[in-house]
Amino acid sequence: MESSSTTRRQATRQKLYEAAVTLIAEKGFSATTVDEIAERAGVAKGTVYYNFKSKTELFEELLRHGVGLLTASLRSAAEETAKHGGTRVEALDAMIRAGLAFIDRYPAFTQLYVAELWRTNRAWQATLLVVRQEAVAVVENVLREGVGNGELSEEIDIPLTAAALVGMVLVAALDWKAFQPERSMDDVHSALSLLLHGRVSGH
Numbered sequence: 001m002e003s004s005s006t007t008r009r010q011a012t013r014q015k016l017y018e019a020a021v022t023l024i025a026e027k028g029f030s031a032t033t034v035d036e037i038a039e040r041a042g043v044a045k046g047t048v049y050y051n052f053k054s055k056t057e058l059f060e061e062l063l064r065h066g067v068g069l070l071t072a073s074l075r076s077a078a079e080e081t082a083k084h085g086g087t088r089v090e091a092l093d094a095m096i097r098a099g100l101a102f103i104d105r106y107p108a109f110t111q112l113y114v115a116e117l118w119r120t121n122r123a124w125q126a127t128l129l130v131v132r133q134e135a136v137a138v139v140e141n142v143l144r145e146g147v148g149n150g151e152l153s154e155e156i157d158i159p160l161t162a163a164a165l166v167g168m169v170l171v172a173a174l175d176w177k178a179f180q181p182e183r184s185m186d187d188v189h190s191a192l193s194l195l196l197h198g199r200v201s202g203h
Helices: 004-027 034-041 045-051 055-083 088-105 107-117 125-148 158-179 185-196
Strands: none
Touching (some): 088 125
């Protein structure tokens, strides 16, 4: 069982992640100071340095933590579908919904993550590549199983298709939150589901 000090430390880190992600989404990484993160989190500046060596380390851990949550929710959606005897395509559909639910809950983190993916000169680039691959690998596994059992075509490029599906959900959800917030999650999920099932052409 976790000790109360471990639980307390996790709660503090969670507060710091939430403060950092909203500030960095608002102002950018360089313009955000440790003082501001501490103030937004309602903790002393020393608490930030007790938990993280630097602002860069805090941000790196924030990326790891956030993408870890996304990966876990994708994996859980796939496992739940399998448990109920669903197909691999149904698992992919459930993962799209899980991705949308994650982004609905953590829009600032998602915005930050997508923006950081395309920057190449960052200290946390290596961490970002690792955590991105963890999320994409969950989708790759389901695609591989679908090809293996004949549900999906053997011609599909698994790494590229997995990356495209994750990218589609991330970008479509950000577009939804920014430009079409009046639409429901069910509505957005239905639209993406049609793409997954290849029914956009109407054939």
